[in-house]
Amino acid sequence: MTQTSEPLSSGPDSASASQSAIDAEMAAISTAYDASLRQGGRAETQPRLDYAPYRSSLLRHPTKDLHHADPEGVELFAPVFGHRDVGRLESDLTIQDGGEPVGERMVVTGRVLDGEGRPVRRQLVEIWQANSAGRYIHKRDQHPAPIDPHFTGVGRMLTDDEGRYRFTTIKPGPYPWRNHRNAWRPAHIHFSLFGTDFTQRLVTQMYFPGDPLFALDPIYQAIVDPAARARLVATYDHDVTQHEWATGYTWDIVLTGSRRTPMEEETA
C-alpha cells in the first residue's frame, strides 16, 4: 500500500485525504482480494485488522499474526448474565427519559445463534447508537447536530429460549467523522454479545439496507469479503412492522461455534 500522497507527519487522524483517495485505496484492496479468491485463497469472514483506509487502524493493528491457541480452563466458559443484570424496560429505548424521542420509531429483532445453528439462550445483548440526527450523547462527539433530550441511545436485554432479542428504538442518523475529508458513517447500531465461551465474544455493528454510504465507508469495507459484510445488514421485515406505530427490521447474529464438549444442558 502506498502512502505517497499523505505524509505521515500529518498524522493518521488528520482527515486530510479526499474521499476519492480513500475510494482508490479501498478499490485496490478489493481487487487484490478478488484476485486471491480466484487463485483459491480463503474467503475472509472477519474485518481486516490492518485496513489502512480506516486511518485509526494504522497504529492500532497488530503487525504479527495472531497466535493459535486451544481454549482451556476459564476460556471454555463465559460470564453468565441474568435478570439481575438487566432492567425490564431497558429494551425499549423510546421510553427511557420521560418523553418521546424524535425520529423513525422501529423494532429491531432477530436471533443469536452459535456456529452450529443452536440458539444462544439467556445471553446479554447490549446496544448503543446515535440519535435520529446522528449525534451520540458523549463528550467526545462534537458533531453539531441536536442532542435529543429524550434519547440516550443505550439498550440491553437477555435473549429468550429461542435465542431471540427484540428492541424498540429510533432509527439512527448517519454522521460525519474525521477519517478523511467529508467522511460520513452509514447509519448503524452497535451490538455487544457474549455467547457461552470466552472465544465467542463479539462487538459489531448492524446496518440498514440500501444505505448509499456503504461503498464509501472504510469501517464497513474493512470486511473485504462482500458476502461477509452483507451479513451486517438488517432486513426490512413488514411482519415486524406495526400498524401505525413502528417500522420493523430483522437481523440474526451468528457467534462462532462453542468449543466446549457438549454437556447435558445442551441435550435438554
Added chain:
Amino acid sequence: MSTDSTGLPPTPGQTVGPFFGYALPFDGGADLVPRSHPAAIRLHGTVYDGAGEPVPDALIELWQADEHGRVAQVQGSRARDCWTFTGFGRTPVDDTGHYSFTTVRPGATAGVQTPFFAVTVFARGLLHRLVTRAYLSLEDAVAAGDPVLTSVPEDRRHTLVAGEDADGYVFDIRLQGTDETVFLDFGEA
C-alpha cells in the same frame, strides 16, 4: 481442532468506536471484589499504540477463575453485590490509556496447570476485538509446560506475563510495535 465446515458463517466484528462510553461501562465494572477483600489485588496496565502513545479510548474486559480455580457460573456477572465473585470485569481506560481492576489472584482451573487472566481488548481503530492472556509468572508457566506459552517464540513470551508491583500485577498491552503483545486466535473463523 477444525471448525465445522457445515456450520453457519460467523457475523463479522466491527470496532467498538469511540462512543461506547455511556453504554458499556457500569458501576463497579472494574471491581471483581471490594478493595477491602482480604485477598484483593490490583491488575492494571496501559494500552499503547504502535507509536508508543497511550490509547485513551480502549475498553478492557477481564474474565478469570477465582482463587481456587473455580469458574463462576452464577447469574449476575454485570451486577455487583460485593459478595458474589463472578469473575467478570469491564473497564474503559482513562485519558492516559491506563486501566485498573480490583480482583483476586486466579487459581489454576481443572486440567490446566498454569493460572491466567483472560483479557479482551476493544478500541477505536481496532476493527475486531483482540483476546490475550495475562500469566502470573513466566518461570512457573514454562516450568509447568503451558502449551500456549511454550509455543510462543521465547523473545515474545514476556508480553503475556504480568509484572509484579506492590499491590499485585502490571499487564501493559501493546497493540503494535516493539514488544507487541501476543494476541490469540482460537481458530474460530
